[in-house]
Structure formats: C-alpha cells, structure tokens
Amino acid sequence: xMSKQTKNIVLGISAGIAAYRMYDLVGELKRLxxxxxxxxxxxxxxxVSELPLKVLSSNPVYCEMFSAELQSKPIHIELADSTxxxxxxxxxxxIIAKMATGICDELITNVLLASRCPVYIAPAMNTNMWxxxxxxxxxxxxxxxxxxxxxxxxxxxxxxxxxGMGHIASNEKIIKTILYGEFDxxxxxxxxxxxxxxxxxxxxDPVRFIGNRSSGKMGIALADAAYNMGAEVVLxxxxxxxxxxxxxxxxxxxxxxxxxxxxxxxADALIMAAAVSDFRPIIASKQKIxxxxxxxxxxxxxxxxxxxxxxxxxxDKQIIIGFSAESENIExxxxxxxxxxxxxxxxxxxxxxxxxxxxxxxxxxxILTRDGKKEILQRQPKTQIARYITTRLSEIFDSIKExxxx
Ligand code: CTP
Numbered sequence: 266x267m268s269k270q271t272k273n274i275v276l277g278i279s280a281g282i283a284a285y286r287m288y289d290l291v292g293e294l295k296r297l298x299x300x301x302x303x304x305x306x307x308x309x310x311x312x313v314s315e316l317p318l319k320v321l322s323s324n325p326v327y328c329e330m331f332s333a334e335l336q337s338k339p340i341h342i343e344l345a346d347s348t349x350x351x352x353x354x355x356x357x358x359x360i361i362a363k364m365a366t367g368i369c370d371e372l373i374t375n376v377l378l379a380s381r382c383p384v385y386i387a388p389a390m391n392t393n394m395w396x397x398x399x400x401x402x403x404x405x406x407x408x409x410x411x412x413x414x415x416x417x418x419x420x421x422x423x424x425x426x427x428x429g430m431g432h433i434a435s436n437e438k439i440i441k442t443i444l445y446g447e448f449d450x451x452x453x454x455x456x457x458x459x460x461x462x463x464x465x466x467x468x469x470d471p472v473r474f475i476g477n478r479s480s481g482k483m484g485i486a487l488a489d490a491a492y493n494m495g496a497e498v499v500l501x502x503x504x505x506x507x508x509x510x511x512x513x514x515x516x517x518x519x520x521x522x523x524x525x526x527x528x529x530x531x532a533d534a535l536i537m538a539a540a541v542s543d544f545r546p547i548i549a550s551k552q553k554i555x556x557x558x559x560x561x562x563x564x565x566x567x568x569x570x571x572x573x574x575x576x577x578x579x580x581d582k583q584i585i586i587g588f589s590a591e592s593e594n595i596e597x598x599x600x601x602x603x604x605x606x607x608x609x610x611x612x613x614x615x616x617x618x619x620x621x622x623x624x625x626x627x628x629x630x631x632i633l634t635r636d637g638k639k640e641i642l643q644r645q646p647k648t649q650i651a652r653y654i655t656t657r658l659s660e661i662f663d664s665i666k667e668x669x670x671x
Pocket of ligand 1: 572573
C-alpha cells in the first residue's frame with residue numbers, strides 16, 4: 266500500500282483494551298511515510314506505554330496538558346495547527362461523550378476543539394455501551410453536527426466476554442479510511458429514512474381483495490441499503506419480513522398512509538417504492554359476499570395519493586423519492602409525476618419487460634431528479650440499484666449541508 270502523500274497525523278489513544286493494537290498502527294502509518302504524533306489520555310497509560318510509541322513514531326508522546334517547559338505556543342494549539350488529520354483510536358464511550366459535548370479535561374479533547382482538520386473516530390467498546398442511546402446520540406452529533414467520520418466497530422468476540430458489535434475496525438481498514446478515503450463511514454448516519462414496500466391490498470370482503478403484483482423486493486432492497494449505510498430505517502411493508510430495523514406491516518393504502526404520516530415528521534427521507542392501489546371498494550363487506558345468479562358491480566373510490574400529499578407538505582430539508590411504474594411513455598409520465606407530486610427524485614421502470622418487472626430480482630430504471638438530471642441504470646440486481654439510489658440520497662443530504670454552509 267503506498268501513501269498518496271505524507272500526512273501529519275495526530276493519533277489520540279483512549280483507555281480501551283484495543284489500545285495495544287495502536288503499536289502496529291503507528292508502525293504501519295510511519296512505514297507508509299506519515300508523521301505520527303501520539304496523544305494518550307491519562308487512563309490510556311494503563312493499556313499502552315509511552316516508550317514503545319515514542320520509538321515507533323520517532324516523535325514525543327504527549328499526555329499532559331501543561332508542561333514546565335516554556336513553549337512559544339501552548340502544546341494543544343501547536344498540535345492542532347500542525348496536523349492534517351486526527352484519528353481517535355480506540356475511541357471509548359467516554360472520549361466520544363467528551364467530544365460530543367466539548368469537555369476539555371484531556372490534552373486530546375483540547376486539540377480536537379482547537380483544530381479544523383478532518384477527524385476520524387474508530388470506536389471500540391462493550392456491545393451494550395456501543396448500542397446505548399447516549400453513545401449513539403453522541404455519535405450522531407459528531408457525524409451530523411461536526412462532520413467527523415466514524416470508522417464503524419465490527420462484530421466479534423470482545424475482551425469483556427461479550428460477542429457482538431464493538432470490536433475495533435482492523436488496522437488495515439483504519440488506514441484505508443484515513444489515507445485513501447475508502448471509507449465505509451455510514452453516509453446516512455443520523456438520518457431517519459422511511460421506505461415502503463409491496464403492493465397494498467384493498468379489502469372487498471374478509472376473503473377477497475384488490476391487489477397488485479408487487480413483490481416488495483425493490484422496497485426491501487432499498488430499506489436494507491439505507492440501513493447498511495447507517496440510516497435509522499422504518500420499513501412500511503405489505504410483505505412480512507424480519508429485519509434488524511423496524512418493520513411495520515400494513516395492508517391497505519389507508520393503513521400505509523396512517524403509518525407514514527405518523528412517522529414522517531421525524532423523518533429525513535421517504536422512499537415510496539410500494540405499489541399503492543389507486544382505488545378501493547367503497548364498502549368492504551364485513552361478511553363474505555355470497556355468489557348469486559346475477560353479476561355484481563363493485564363500486565370503487567379513489568385512495569389518497571400518499572406521495573402527493575407528503576410532497577406538498579414536506580419541509581425543505583426532507584427528501585422524497587417516488588417510483589413510477591409505467592407501461593408506455595416511461596420518461597414523460599415519470600417526469601410529470603415528479604413535478605405534480607413535488608418530490609425530489611423519481612425512479613421510473615418499464616413494467617412490461619419480464620426480466621425487470623414486478624416479481625423479478627432485477628430491474629432497469631431511469632432516475633430523474635428535480636434539478637433536471639437524468640440517469641439510466643441498465644438491467645442489474647435490485648440490490649445494486651437500491652445501493653445506487655441510497656448513495657444518491659446521501660449525496661442530496663450532503664448538497665443540502667453545503668448550501669447551508671455557504
Ligand atoms: N403512490 C402513492 N399513493 C397512491 C398511488 C401511488 O403514494 N395512491 C406513489 C407510489 O408509491 C409511487 C408513485 O406514487 O412512488 C407513483 O405511483 P404509480 O402507480 O407509478 O403512479 P400513480 O401516481 O398511481 O399514477 P398512474 O397509476 O396513473 O400511473
């Protein structure tokens with residue numbers, strides 16, 4: 266692995282057992298031509314010693330805020346001004362909480378507050394501590410408010426005896442992330458995304474319904490992709506499924522509307538992949554309709570257009586993505602829906618092509634966005650299309666952030 270250029274790196278080590286791995290990390294970063302300066306928290310000295318870190322980095326190792334020696338600049342300012350990036354690894358729940366609230370009782374937290382360079386965090390801790398509401402809230406603050414990048418912990422056997430999430434990322438992954446930008450930093454972290462999936466069923470009587478051929482595969486793939494990119498996902502689905510994220514099962518368009526409307530206020534995005542029935546029987550018979558000798562007429566009434574209602578009322582920063590199932594004039598009809606429903610992106614597909622239609626594992630789509638851009642995704646697995654769409658969603662969030670900054 267070759268480093269693109271020499272970087273001045275401050276490595277903040279906090280008090281976790283994974284600290285011992287930093288000996289190798291410092292050695293490897295140095296071998297790749299970087300200048301590494303280590304700062305230990307006071308308690309980290311229980312896990313690693315200064316001397317080997319000094320030898321491996323060929324630099325002084327810092328810990329104390331104040332030294333008796335006279336310096337032209339205080340040490341935290343000197344280090345903050347001269348570093349290209351800061352890596353906190355391992356990052357304990359304690360240091361994460363301090364970073365999120367600005368507590369400066371350690372040299373490293375002072376350096377963090379005084380610097381304006383990119384900051385990477387490699388958390389490592391007990392599973393319950395990692396999954397604790399407070400830790401997750403602090404991580405969300407660091408990502409969404411400060412732009413820090415998380416190198417997520419992994420599942421594994423932990424020193425505390427647990428098996429689960431909380432194992433520090435490998436040194437290789439940390440290096441790839443901080444030096445080569447190959448980060449898996451969960452770009453949808455801190456975002457709540459509602460995804461709908463499947464086809465609604467509109468009851469005629471307790472036995473029969475009006476339905477459609479949607480399998481829910483595209484919606485579920487989108488929910489999985491958003492979850493894997495760090496989003497808090499609520500999947501509103503007509504297809505039962507068990508997931509690590511919240512799944513709310515619904516049947517009719519009205520039920521779907523009710524759930525979405527109760528979740529949408531707190532959501533950052535809605536992806537409407539469900540095939541919502543436009544009509545429902547005016548009356549759903551409580552008893553099974555018995556056959557008689559004459560024909561019967563089924564009277565239908567319009568269902569609410571959920572996408573259109575929310576497109577009209579959404580806040581500026583909420584992003585709505587819709588789908589457009591078409592059998593002709595694919596692009597033209599999709600463009601009209603994008604505009605009429607006032608949504609941010611529409612994914613159009615041709616439902617007449619058997620390989621990419623409703624029950625298929627593959628899809629081919631045209632993506633249209635409000636800024637007039639058009640992208641064509643050729644036939645490929647729905648999972649891949651889902652990743653593409655959620656990546657585009659994260660880019661829209663980034664662009665909103667940038668507009669806010671300027
Ligand atoms: N949609 C919705 N509520 C409805 C109907 C559709 O929210 N009552 C959403 C779908 O989930 C999809 C988008 O609107 O994201 C477009 O759905 P589609 O069935 O392609 O088009 P319609 O708007 O229903 O128009 P038409 O059936 O005339 O093509």
